[in-house]
Amino acid sequence: MTAALALKRHVHPALGRLADGRLLRELAYVDGRWTQAPDAASFEVRDPFSGIVIAHVAGLGADDATRAVDAAARAFPAWKALAPQDRAGRLRAWYDHVRAAREDLALLMTLEQGKPLAESRGEIDYAASFIEWYAEEGKRVNAESVTSHLPGAHMMVSREPLGVAALLTPWNFPSAMLTRKAAAALAAGCTVVAHPSSYTPLSALALAELAERADIPAGVFNVVTGAAAPIAARLCADARVRAVSFTGSTQIGRLIAGQCAPTVKRLVMELGGNAPLIVFDDAELGKAVEIALSAKFATSGQDCLAANRIYVQRALYPAFCAAFAERIAALKVGGGLEEGVEIGPLMHERAVARTRERIEDALARGARRLVGGEAAPGPLFVMPTLLADVPDAAAIMQEEAFAPVACVTSFDTEAEVTARANATEYGLVAYVVTCDNARALRMSRALDYGMVAINRVKLTGAPIPFGGVKQSGLGREGSRHGLEAFTDLKYTCLDLAS
Numbered sequence: 248m249t250a251a252l253a254l255k256r257h258v259h260p261a262l263g264r265l266a267d268g269r270l271l272r273e274l275a276y277v278d279g280r281w282t283q284a285p286d287a288a289s290f291e292v293r294d295p296f297s298g299i300v301i302a303h304v305a306g307l308g309a310d311d312a313t314r315a316v317d318a319a320a321r322a323f324p325a326w327k328a329l330a331p332q333d334r335a336g337r338l339r340a341w342y343d344h345v346r347a348a349r350e351d352l353a354l355l356m357t358l359e360q361g362k363p364l365a366e367s368r369g370e371i372d373y374a375a376s377f378i379e380w381y382a383e384e385g386k387r388v389n390a391e392s393v394t395s396h397l398p399g400a401h402m403m404v405s406r407e408p409l410g411v412a413a414l415l416t417p418w419n420f421p422s423a424m425l426t427r428k429a430a431a432a433l434a435a436g437c438t439v440v441a442h443p444s445s446y447t448p449l450s451a452l453a454l455a456e457l458a459e460r461a462d463i464p465a466g467v468f469n470v471v472t473g474a475a476a477p478i479a480a481r482l483c484a485d486a487r488v489r490a491v492s493f494t495g496s497t498q499i500g501r502l503i504a505g506q507c508a509p510t511v512k513r514l515v516m517e518l519g520g521n522a523p524l525i526v527f528d529d530a531e532l533g534k535a536v537e538i539a540l541s542a543k544f545a546t547s548g549q550d551c552l553a554a555n556r557i558y559v560q561r562a563l564y565p566a567f568c569a570a571f572a573e574r575i576a577a578l579k580v581g582g583g584l585e586e587g588v589e590i591g592p593l594m595h596e597r598a599v600a601r602t603r604e605r606i607e608d609a610l611a612r613g614a615r616r617l618v619g620g621e622a623a624p625g626p627l628f629v630m631p632t633l634l635a636d637v638p639d640a641a642a643i644m645q646e647e648a649f650a651p652v653a654c655v656t657s658f659d660t661e662a663e664v665t666a667r668a669n670a671t672e673y674g675l676v677a678y679v680v681t682c683d684n685a686r687a688l689r690m691s692r693a694l695d696y697g698m699v700a701i702n703r704v705k706l707t708g709a710p711i712p713f714g715g716v717k718q719s720g721l722g723r724e725g726s727r728h729g730l731e732a733f734t735d736l737k738y739t740c741l742d743l744a745s
């Protein structure tokens with residue numbers, strides 16, 4: 248089905264704003280062809296704000312995933328054999344197309360994901376930055392040399408692409424999570440089979456359209472749409488798939504790691520967060536509140552980096568709660584296309600029900616609701632909420648809220664708050680707000696997290712190694728480490744006498 252037909256069939260009024268209608272793709276992209284499911288199965292993609300169906304996307308199955316791996320395996324030798332500069336040229340062209348289509352890509356993202364348009368534009372910039380970064384970094388895939396310990400032998404070490412990589416991406420960052428993985432894999436010389444979340448496949452399909460325009464060869468970049476469980480299971484079971492890179496919950500990450508064990512694959516896992524944000528009483532109140540607001544409410548709280556547990560030192564606690572409550576109550580809630588909206592809908596009904604249960608659990612355990620509970624503008628909304636005095640044992644402090652609900656509690660000493668912040672199976676990011684530099688460094692060393700932000704929120708980007716410790720993940724994305732994750736070291740020993 249062509250995009251033009253799709254535009255006629257779907258009635259979402261905002262689709263008329265697309266400057267380039269061909270970016271709305273409903274078919275999967277396999278071996279350089281736009282591909283229907285053999286039984287023509289499809290699934291609906293809905294705008295979570297209005298509930299209006301935006302598209303019917305091809306519902307491929309496990310056998311189609313195998314066909315995509317066939318294509319990726321066929322394409323691998325030629326893609327690997329290209330000079331890194333040639334691969335870089337295609338990636339650079341892909342980057343240019345993404346930049347040029349920024350407004351359309353942002354619109355599609357807001358329609359399928361619900362996030363405010365300004366956040367979608369920011370995500371497109373973020374997504375494009377990974378393509379640009381890896382186009383350059385792919386030219387520098389170097390390995391160390393080894394001084395021979397064997398007489399008459401010359402030793403060489405190189406980095407070789409792993410082969411076919413499966414990329415399983417989530418709905419909260421539908422473009423950036425795909426390009427952060429795909430650009431690294433492609434720059435390393437791997438070929439890719441991507442599976443986007445069925446809530447947000449349109450962003451991935453638009454990126455495939457732009458990859459095709461960038462002359463990325465058939466079979467090198469494939470997007471298989473359809474139910475996650477059978478497709479992911481088939482990709483994990485296929486011995487030709489040498490790496491699986493997944494972003495999503497720790498629960499599904501464990502499942503995928505288990506499915507990959509029989510074929511011993513390289514795993515890159517970007518999983519859950521449960522981030523602590525620690526505000527010491529020497530902090531400037533206004534700055535601390537702005538940091539908390541941004542660290543908690545970006546992406547409407549549906550962010551693996553979201554501040555899930557906010558610890559405020561006792562002397563500052565009452566003033567912090569009052570000022571934070573005032574800022575939260577003023578957040579503008581609504582559809583992502585409305586001017587000035589800061590908080591959009593959640594992704595699905597399960598998330599709304601789960602959030603309500605967690606709020607009730609916290610209240611039953613003695614928490615106080617300072618903001619929230621008002622009527623919402625639609626069924627998938629949870630109004631921005633502030634809970635104070637939330638005990639550490641509450642479910643919402645133990646699990647990621649993934650919703651616009653901020654939980655605040657007080658603490659007395661540095662040692663106490665460090666222990667409480669570390670008392671979790673997660674270890675992605677932690678935030679610290681203090682004017683004492685020595686304490687900031689002590690905290691960074693003591694916090695068992697892969698990333699620590701001190702006196703600021705924004706810390707990500709293409710040059711940094713993004714990732715967590717403990718059950719927040721395996722490996723790193725971004726930076727040269729993200730590229731090396733898609734390579735193996737090859738050691739060659741040459742006999743100098745022959």
Ligand SMILES: NC(=O)c1ccc[n+]([C@@H]2O[C@H](COP(=O)([O-])OP(=O)(O)OC[C@H]3O[C@@H](n4cnc5c(N)ncnc54)[C@H](O)[C@@H]3O)[C@@H](O)[C@H]2O)c1
Pocket residue numbers: 415416417418419443444445475476477479480494495496497498499502503517518519520550551597598647648649
């Ligand atoms: N780290 C992240 O960026 C991220 C992104 C999305 C969701 N999450 C996590 O997910 C939780 C809430 O989201 P949810 O209810 O949609 O969670 P979920 O666990 O149902 O889904 C999470 C992701 O996993 C994928 N998935 C689901 N079942 C799968 C399977 N059997 N095989 C392979 N992939 C599968 C989905 O496509 C989705 O993208 C949150 O608590 C959060 O921790 C994390």
Ligand SMILES: N[C@@H](CC=O)C(=O)O
Pocket residue numbers: 419420549550551552707713
């Ligand atoms: N916000 C994260 C993605 C996780 O949800 C990022 O910046 O990469």
